[in-house]
Amino acid sequence: MSSTPSAQPIDPPGPRDLTPEDFNHQMRDNPITFFAGLAKAHGSLVFLPQVNAYVVSDPDLFAHILRDSERGFVKSPRIMEGFRSSFGDGLALMGGEEWKQRRQLYSPLTSQTYRVRSQEALQRIVDETLDEWQSSCGVPLNMTAAMKRYAMRVAVEFLFSVDIGDEASKMVDALDTLHAYCSYLIFDSKAREEIAAGTSAMHDRFTRARAILDGIAQNIIDERAKETAQGGGDLLSMFLSARDPSSGQRMSEREVREELVLLFFQAHDPSGNSLACTVYLLARHPEVIERIRSEFARKIGDRMPSIKDLSKLAYMRQVFDESLRVCPPTYSMSRISVDEVEYRGYRINRDATIFLSQWNLHHHPDLWPQPDVFDPDRFSPEASKARHSCAFIPFGMGPRTCAGAQMVRVESELLIPLLVKRYQPTVSPDFEPYPRGRLFTTWEPDIEVTLQPVRA
Ligand code: HEM
Numbered sequence: 001m002s003s004t005p006s007a008q009p010i011d012p013p014g015p016r017d018l019t020p021e022d023f024n025h026q027m028r029d030n031p032i033t034f035f036a037g038l039a040k041a042h043g044s045l046v047f048l049p050q051v052n053a054y055v056v057s058d059p060d061l062f063a064h065i066l067r068d069s070e071r072g073f074v075k076s077p078r079i080m081e082g083f084r085s086s087f088g089d090g091l092a093l094m095g096g097e098e099w100k101q102r103r104q105l106y107s108p109l110t111s112q113t114y115r116v117r118s119q120e121a122l123q124r125i126v127d128e129t130l131d132e133w134q135s136s137c138g139v140p141l142n143m144t145a146a147m148k149r150y151a152m153r154v155a156v157e158f159l160f161s162v163d164i165g166d167e168a169s170k171m172v173d174a175l176d177t178l179h180a181y182c183s184y185l186i187f188d189s190k191a192r193e194e195i196a197a198g199t200s201a202m203h204d205r206f207t208r209a210r211a212i213l214d215g216i217a218q219n220i221i222d223e224r225a226k227e228t229a230q231g232g233g234d235l236l237s238m239f240l241s242a243r244d245p246s247s248g249q250r251m252s253e254r255e256v257r258e259e260l261v262l263l264f265f266q267a268h269d270p271s272g273n274s275l276a277c278t279v280y281l282l283a284r285h286p287e288v289i290e291r292i293r294s295e296f297a298r299k300i301g302d303r304m305p306s307i308k309d310l311s312k313l314a315y316m317r318q319v320f321d322e323s324l325r326v327c328p329p330t331y332s333m334s335r336i337s338v339d340e341v342e343y344r345g346y347r348i349n350r351d352a353t354i355f356l357s358q359w360n361l362h363h364h365p366d367l368w369p370q371p372d373v374f375d376p377d378r379f380s381p382e383a384s385k386a387r388h389s390c391a392f393i394p395f396g397m398g399p400r401t402c403a404g405a406q407m408v409r410v411e412s413e414l415l416i417p418l419l420v421k422r423y424q425p426t427v428s429p430d431f432e433p434y435p436r437g438r439l440f441t442t443w444e445p446d447i448e449v450t451l452q453p454v455r456a
Contacts (some may be wrong), residue, residue, distance in 0.1 A: 009347035012054065014038065014047040023051045028187040031437035032331045035357040044364070045346060053353040057360035059367065059390035061343055065335055065354060066398035070095070073335035075400075076353055079186055083439075086182035086206065087265055088258025091403065101245070102259075105238040106403040112307075115410055117232065119307050121157045125150065126415050127304075130422055137423070137451050143279050144446035148172045148272030154411045155267035155404075160220050160236040160260070171216060172272075175265050177209035183438045210261075217260040221253065236260075270329030270440045271408050276447040277327035278320060278416060280433070281374050283425040283449050288376060291315055296417045310413045318379035320412050324362075324394040326374050331359040331441045333396060358393065359441070367391040423451035 015038070026034040035055050038046045044058035056062060065073045080093045091102045108114040129150045133141060152168040152175075164171065184191050184202050194200040224236055239256045243249065251259075282289050292315060299312040310316075333356045340350045348354070363371040367388055368378070377383065395402035402408075419425075426449070433443040 009342040009345055011049065012045040012047040012346040012348075013042040014049070014055075015042070016049060018048055018050060020051050023048060023053070024187065024189055031355075032359050032435050032441065034437075035332060035355060035360055036363070039357070039360045039364075044360075045343065047346075051353070052349055052351065053355065054348060055355045055357055055360075057357050057364055059361060059364075059388045062356050062361060062393065063390040063397065064343075065356060066333070066393075066396060066400070069335065069398050069400045070099075072338050072341070073354065074338060076334050076336050079334055082182050082186035083262075085185055086178050086210075087262040089255070090259045090262030092262065092266060092400075101242075103399075103403070105242055106235065108233060108235065108238065109403055110406060114233070115406060116307050117234075118158045118161075121161075121163065122154060122307075122411065122414065123304050125153050125157060125163075126418055129153075129415070130418060133423065133451055134453070137453055140428075140448040140450050142446050143276040143449045144273065144443060145172065147275035147279070148268055150415065151271035151275065151411065152264070152268040155264065155271070155407075156220075158407055158411075159234060159263060159267065160224075161232070161234045162220050162223070164216070167216065170212060171264060172268065174209035174212045175269065177205050178213070178265065179269065179439055181206035181209075186439075213261045213264060214257060217257045217264070218253075220260065221256055235263075267404055267407070271404075271411065273441060273443065274324060274327065274329045274408070275412055275415065276449075277329075277443065278323040278412070279419065279425050279449050280427060280447045281323055281326065282319075282416075282420065283427040285374060286424075288319060288374075289420045289424070292319060292417050292420050296421060300417075305414060305417075307410055307414070310410065313413060313417060315376065316413050316417050317409075318376040320409070320416065321379045321392070321394075322374060322376040325368070325378070325392055326362070326372070327435065327441065327443075328358045328362050328394050329441050330394070330396070331435070331437045332357045359435070359437075361390075362392065362394075364391070420454075422454060424454050425449045425451055 035057075038048075038055050039057045044056065045061060046055040048054070056065070069075070074095055075093070083093050091099065091106065094102055129146075133146065149168040149172055152171050153164060156162050156164045156168075181202055191200070191202075195203045220236065221240075224240065236256075239251055239259060242251055282292075295313055295315045300309055305313075335354045335356065337348055337350055337352045337354060341348045362368065365371055368391070390397065395405040395408075428450075431448065433445060433447055436442050436444050
């Protein structure tokens, strides 16, 4: 890759006749199938000249762009603005020095000590969640909603040391409304006009949902102010004690509240969806369930595993990785090119929007033979060694890599083996949810799974 173009780079292939209106329509309808179709027809680097955009499915180019996320390829201001107007500001939407300082506050999340401090609370939430599902045995359970509630409870406990219990349901509903509103702002060209004219019903729903979430975030902050223990180094205590190195100022209450609301969303939606997908895939593959049970029986037995124990469950990890590959919860990331660059004889324009399609990467037939087949053995140590190092990046890579990746693993790799130890998940043979690209990957209709108690 070079930023000083050599002998006449050319435009990558792509549909030259795709108008901005067609593009907007496709993005509103389903960017996952749109990007997949473009890669199939034109290859791993596709140019859409009329909107100055590129769709990338090539692992080397992915790596290059994501590693250069703070200088050469920055986050798109238009998309970030849509998020900001819906959720408020936060780490994921910042850039430059502001981002660097905020990112440092997240450093505890990568430490094992931090994860272990939440162990008891996490084990309790897992137990209560599995108990709660007992009463739904034998009838289809909305796994998408159930897993989002689980992920919401874990996130608030893990990040802010608060058990929100039954409030999780209210939060998930309100965040679903913010998700729909943000998609509307980003993908619907009439949105701003309708909002300004006061004719947007979506905007009214958004205002109510946002007030609920602001209220919950403010309560968490107020309760912390009354405590003497101050959360023992959790993420909230990092936010509340941080000081700007140049001005010495603390984060304002509003800044903390917005960071919390954005995190409520980021920490529950992709996690909930990926857990629901994992259970769905397992229901379709009872032979994989048997292997998870057998590994658990050999390595853990009848006790509740600790967080440290999870490293013993190597097959469980392969299963979760394969689920993240087949059903990547973030289907695409986007960046803007700061300068014109050349890649393997192709020109990438300045100020272009670059869509890095994780969905395409994880289904690339050159990297993943029979890409639609769910096969956890792809992640055996031998098979993984032989693969391109950037073929699998569910959590992104480079400086902007996911701040919650370790947390996702813990909450998922603890819940799933205990779930299949206690229940047998099944799905009706004609139930085929399909992936729809919104802000994250969603499945339509919601994933429904029937659980049956496993006889000892
Ligand atoms: C299966 C679940 C999840 C997936 C697949 C996922 C995926 C991602 C990806 C791909 C990015 C990078 C986006 C980019 O480069 O444009 C990201 C960023 C981020 N994620 Fe996650 N995420 C998940 C769960 C979580 C959780 C539980 C948290 C809670 C702490 C979290 C917090 C964040 C934050 C704060 C960022 C922004 C990082 C930055 O810009 O420096 N995510 N996530």
